[in-house]
Each structure stands twice: as C-alpha cells, then as structure tokens.
Amino acid sequence: MHRVGTVLSTLRNATVNRLRITYCTGETLVLAPLESRTLSGTPQQWPWDELLRRGIVEDGHGDGEPGFDDTDGSPRGIFHGLAILLVVAISIAVPIVAYFFDQVAQVAIPAVAIAFVAVATMLPALLFFLFDRQRLSTLRDRFQHDIFRLDPNMHTLADVRSRYGHQMDEVYFKPSERTTIGSAGQRLWPIVIATATIALGWTMALAPKPWLFGDPPPQTLFDALGHPQSFAFLGAYFYTLNTCLNRYARNDLRPKGYSAITVRIIISVVLAFLLQAILQSSTINDYNAVILPLAFTVGVLPETAITLLRDVLKKVGLWGRASQLEDKLPLTLLEGLELYDRARLIDEGVPNMEALAHQENIDLLLETRISIGRLVDWVDQSILYLHVVNSTLSKDKEGAQVLEKLRALGIRTATDLFQAVRIDPRPAVLIDAFRRGTDTAAIAADRLTLLLAAMRDDEWMSYLWTWRRRTLVSDRKINLARDGSFEPDFGPNTSDGDLPG
Numbered sequence: 001m002h003r004v005g006t007v008l009s010t011l012r013n014a015t016v017n018r019l020r021i022t023y024c025t026g027e028t029l030v031l032a033p034l035e036s037r038t039l040s041g042t043p044q045q046w047p048w049d050e051l052l053r054r055g056i057v058e059d060g061h062g063d064g065e066p067g068f069d070d071t072d073g074s075p076r077g078i079f080h081g082l083a084i085l086l087v088v089a090i091s092i093a094v095p096i097v098a099y100f101f102d103q104v105a106q107v108a109i110p111a112v113a114i115a116f117v118a119v120a121t122m123l124p125a126l127l128f129f130l131f132d133r134q135r136l137s138t139l140r141d142r143f144q145h146d147i148f149r150l151d152p153n154m155h156t157l158a159d160v161r162s163r164y165g166h167q168m169d170e171v172y173f174k175p176s177e178r179t180t181i182g183s184a185g186q187r188l189w190p191i192v193i194a195t196a197t198i199a200l201g202w203t204m205a206l207a208p209k210p211w212l213f214g215d216p217p218p219q220t221l222f223d224a225l226g227h228p229q230s231f232a233f234l235g236a237y238f239y240t241l242n243t244c245l246n247r248y249a250r251n252d253l254r255p256k257g258y259s260a261i262t263v264r265i266i267i268s269v270v271l272a273f274l275l276q277a278i279l280q281s282s283t284i285n286d287y288n289a290v291i292l293p294l295a296f297t298v299g300v301l302p303e304t305a306i307t308l309l310r311d312v313l314k315k316v317g318l319w320g321r322a323s324q325l326e327d328k329l330p331l332t333l334l335e336g337l338e339l340y341d342r343a344r345l346i347d348e349g350v351p352n353m354e355a356l357a358h359q360e361n362i363d364l365l366l367e368t369r370i371s372i373g374r375l376v377d378w379v380d381q382s383i384l385y386l387h388v389v390n391s392t393l394s395k396d397k398e399g400a401q402v403l404e405k406l407r408a409l410g411i412r413t414a415t416d417l418f419q420a421v422r423i424d425p426r427p428a429v430l431i432d433a434f435r436r437g438t439d440t441a442a443i444a445a446d447r448l449t450l451l452l453a454a455m456r457d458d459e460w461m462s463y464l465w466t467w468r469r470r471t472l473v474s475d476r477k478i479n480l481a482r483d484g485s486f487e488p489d490f491g492p493n494t495s496d497g498d499l500p501g
Contacts, residue, residue, distance in 0.1 A: 006052065007044050010060025012036040014157040016148035017476035019056070021046075024482050033473060034144060034157070036060045047484030055156040056478075083188040084129055087195045091122035094199035098206075117206070120237070121199045124261065125191050127244045128253055139251060139369070140172040146365065146372040152466040164362065171366045194258035197265050198237065204269075205230035226288065228295035232272030235299020236265040239343075246340045252369040260347050268299040301339075328392055329353040329385055334378050335412065344368050353382035361460065376467050379460055380413035387414070387455050398436045405433035414455050415464050421452060 013019050013031035022028045023046055031037060037060070051057045095117035147160055154160050161168075240261050247253035272295045279291050330352055331342045348367055350356050357379060365372055384406075389399035409429065411417050420430055426445060434444040434451070455461060478486045 006048055008039055008048055008059055009044065010036060010038050011043075011048070012058045012060045012157075014055055014058045015155060015476065016470070016473075018473050019476050019478065021051075021478045021480055023480050031057075033148065034141065046480060047482065050484040050486065051478070051480075055158040058157060079188065080129070083192060086192055087122055087125040087129075090192070090195050090199055091125075092118045094121070094196075094203060098203040113206070117199070117202045121195060121202060124198065124240050124244045124258075125195045127248055128191055128255070128258075140168055143168065143172070143366065147362070149470045150372065150376070150463055150467050151362075152462055167362070167366055188255055190255045190258040190262070194262045197262045198240070201233040201237065201265055201269075205233050226292070228272040228276045228291050229269050231292045231295040232268040232275075232299040233265060235296040236268040237299070238296075239264065239300045243340065243343065250369055252344075257347070260343075264302070267302055271298050271302055329382075329389065331356065331378075333385065334381050336374060337378060341370060341374075344370065353385050357382040357386055358459065361463070372467075376464060377413065380415055380464050383414040383455060383458055383461065383464075384412075384417065387451055387458075402434060402436070409433065414458075414461065415468050417455075418452065418465070421448070 011029075011031070013033060013035050016033050018033060019031040020028060021031070023043075025042070027042065029037075029043055048057065052059070092114075095114045144157065144160055147164060148154050151163075154163070243257065243261065244253060247257055275291065275295055275298060279294075331337055331345060331350075334353070345351075345356065345364070345368070348359075348364060350359050350364070361375060361379060364370070364375060368375075385403070388402050388406075390396040406412070406417070409420070411420055411430075420427065424430075428441070431441055431445045431448060434447045435441075436444075436447075439447075480486050
C-alpha cells in the first residue's frame with residue numbers, strides 16, 4: 001500500500017488504454033498502453049495514491065529491477081558449459097570410434113568423413129547454445145500487450161498478473177531475474193539425448209551394410225546410404241535443421257523441442273522398416289528410385305507413411321477396422337498454416353481443427369510463440385469449419401460446398417460471417433450459400449440463424465471478437481484533483497467481448 005503523497009520517479013501505465021492525466025494546474029501527462037515513463041519536475045509530486053490503489057498506474061519499479069545475472073561462476077553457467085562439452089564430445093567421439101571399428105563406410109579421407117559427421121551431429125545443439133540471448137522481459141511485455149487485446153476480462157496489469165502470472169513466471173521467469181532464453185535454467189538433457197540420437201543415426205546411415213542387412217560392402221558413400229532407413233534418417237535430419245532454424249528465428253528454441261526431434265528420428269526409422277516391408281514384394285521396376293525418395297519424404301513428413309498404410313489397408317479390405325487413422329478436419333485445411341506451424345501445434349497436442357478450436361489458446365500463445373494474429377485467425381477458421389462441416393470434407397460434400405460458396409463471398413472465418421450478418425441481417429446471396437439440395441430460401445435462412453446461434457455459444461468467440469474490435473487504442477481521460485481524486489473516469493469498454501447481431 002502506497003502512503004499518501006507518494007513521490008514517483010518512474011510511472012507505468014497499467015491499462016490497455018492511452019491515459020491522458022490532467023492535473024488541476026492544467027498540466028497533462030500522456031502515457032501509451034503499458035508505457036513506462038521517467039518523471040521529472042512537478043509530475044513527481046502529483047497525488048498518485050488513488051490511481052496506484054485502483055491499479056490504473058504502477059510504480060515503474062514495482063516489478064523490481066533485474067538484479068540477477070548469469071555469470072560464468074553461477075550453477076547455470078557451469079551446467080551450460082558441461083552440457084556444451086558433452087555435446088561436442090559425443091559429436092566427435094561417436095564417428096571416430098565407429099570409423100576405426102569399421103562401423104562407418106571407409107572413404108578415401110577419414111578425417112573428412114569424421115569431421116562431417118561431427119559437425120552435422122553437433123549443429124542442432126550448437127544452435128541452441130548460440131541462440132540469440134534476447135531478454136525474456138521483452139517477450140513478457142509482448143505477451144501482456146497481446147493478452148490485453150485478446151482477453152475481454154483484462155483491464156489492468158493487476159488483472160493479467162492475477163490470472164496469468166504463474167504461467168508467465170514459468171515461461172519467462174520472474175521480472176526480478178536477469179536471465180535469457182538461452183540460460184533460463186531449463187534441464188538440458190533433451191539436447192544431449194537428441195545429440196546422441198543424431199550421432200547414432202549418422203553412424204547407422206553410413207555403416208557398412210553386411211552386419212545390418214547382409215548386403216555386399218559399400219564401395220562409395222552413396223552405396224552406404226542406399227537403404228530406406230538411411231534415407232529416412234536423412235529426411236528426419238533435414239526436418240531437424242529446419243525446425244531448429246525456424247525456432248531460432250521465432251525465439252522458440254528450447255530444450256523441450258529436442259525431445260520431439262529425438263522421437264521423430266526414431267519414428268522415421270521405424271516407419272522406413274514398415275515402408276520397406278510394404279514395397280519389397282511389389283513389382284516396381286526401379287525399386288531404389290521409388291523407395292529411397294519415399295523414405296526421405298517419410299523422414300520429413302511421417303504422415304506420408306500413415307497415408308500409404310491407409311491405402312494398403314483399403315486395398316486388402318481392412319480399412320473399415322482402421323478408419324480411425326483418418327484425421328477429422330486436419331490442420332492442413334487451414335489457410336496460412338505452414339509445415340513448421342503444423343508440427344509445432346502437434347507437439348503441443350493439437351492434431352486437428354477440433355483440438356485447436358477448443359484448446360486453451362493462451363497456453364498455445366505462451367508455449368509456441370506463434371504470432372497471436374495468426375493463431376487467432378486459425379482458431380477463427382476452425383470454428384467455422386467445425387460448425388459447417390459434418391465429420392470430414394470427403395464425407396460431407398454439401399458442407400464442403402457451403403464453405404466454397406462462403407469463400408467466394410470473402411467469408412473465411414466465423415467472425416467474418418458474424419460481420420456479414422451484422423451489416424445485412426438477411427442477405428439473399430449469403431442465404432443462398434446455405435442451400436443444401438432442394439432447400440427453399442426460408443430453410444436456408446433458418447439454417448444460417450441456427451448456425452450463428454450455435455457459434456455464438458462457442459467458448460472462444462468472445463475472445464476472437466475482442467481481438468477484432470480492439471484494433472485501435474482508446475483514450476482514457478482522467479482529471480486529477482489536488483487531493484488525488486479524479487472525475488470523470490471513463491473506464492474501459494466492458495462490451496468489447498460482445499458478439500454482433
């Protein structure tokens with residue numbers, strides 16, 4: 001509790017509004033949302049106590065100045081150094097031992113083969129340790145800005161801390177800690193295990209094949225790689241490098257991601273064995289020209305093997321028993337969703353649109369660091385898909401046609417549909433888009449009305465509409481009296497989350 005007559009050297013706007021504070025002397029102070037300002041002169045002496053008490057402004061040092069620094073002598077710094085040494089040791093020792101025990105193809109220049117495998121093995125891990133040491137407080141502030149715009153219940157920083165404070169501390173750590181993403185005290189074992197898996201993968205890929213497959217010894221490096229398992233590993237490694245680079249660029253490169261890399265490499269090799277078993281007895285003329293590129297694709301996209309397995313099951317008449325392998329409204333149908341984004345969402349337990357539309361999206365925002373605008377757009381699209389299409393697009397042809405007609409009208413999300421109806425409650429063109437079969441215009445209009453009523457009750461619609469509406473920053477004018485009281489107080493618009501129509 002601040003005492004009466006508190007003198008502030010630094011002031012922070014703790015609301016989503018632009019504050020225009022006018023003192024009784026006629027002086028005005030303007031603060032952008034969440035802006036911190038160093039005060040000088042008479043504003044330091046203004047009666048801030050009531051504004052502080054109500055959470056409209058905060059002491060700029062209220063969160064505490066960063067006071068903890070990771071030095072070379074700290075436990076974290078020591079552990080990081082040991083982890084780097086372990087990664088380098090694994091990356092160099094494994095190919096050396098494998099080469100001199102004849103478990104790596106004997107090429108003309110041994111040092112070249114060993115150096116290549118060592119560098120390729122340690123590169124994904126080194127990207128983490130060379131990761132841009134951006135201050136976590138920057139990402140914390142960005143998250144707070146996004147929450148203000150997305151959550152209709154958030155009006156002050158006190159509201160944000162009360163609801164999301166623990167989650168922010170887990171991901172970004174407390175503001176009083178001077179720390180970085182690269183040294184956030186997370187356990188580094190997933191990175192070491194991923195490095196060991198990659199080293200073993202390269203050893204297996206370049207191993208002479210007689211002891212594995214009963215084939216003649218390889219004469220060239222390509223001969224050593226000429227098996228589906230090797231190419232599946234190469235595909236998984238290709239995916240690993242791209243994943244690390246994307247996470248690096250998006251400030252999302254964390255030890256947790258290396259666990260997914262390890263699992264993906266193992267799954268890709270296992271699926272390559274399955275692929276070989278499926279195609280080995282086929283009548284393909286050039287077997288290697290088909291299976292090796294396909295195995296590489298499986299490493300990059302393991303879903304390819306699942307699709308092939310589904311096709312085989314259909315041919316042998318077992319598809320009815322295994323139809324659960326088919327995704328219901330997969331994420332690939334969403335516009336603007338790349339391969340990396342899809343894999344990132346799957347890592348967080350979001351494999352399809354139904355999961356995305358009902359996932360705790362604040363958790364996704366914190367964990368994936370995907371742009372909030374893109375995440376909101378995907379959720380918005382998913383809600384429309386779920387309410388229009390029954391099961392899958394292939395089974396619900398009429399639902400697919402409705403989506404195509406809406407897309408032709410420029411309506412691609414649930415909020416787009418609400419906005420169109422808000423402008424014209426019963427537009428003939430829009431009603432016609434909801435005709436199915438021999439439906440009359442009246443039936444199509446009733447279907448549209450029921451659809452809007454169902455979507456209105458969706459748990460995330462109020463958040464989506466708040467995000468769409470809060471594109472402009474509103475002003476909040478405060479006339480501050482000499483005793484610290486202020487009238488009028490134009491508070492935040494509590495109707496921001498209301499749906500139109």
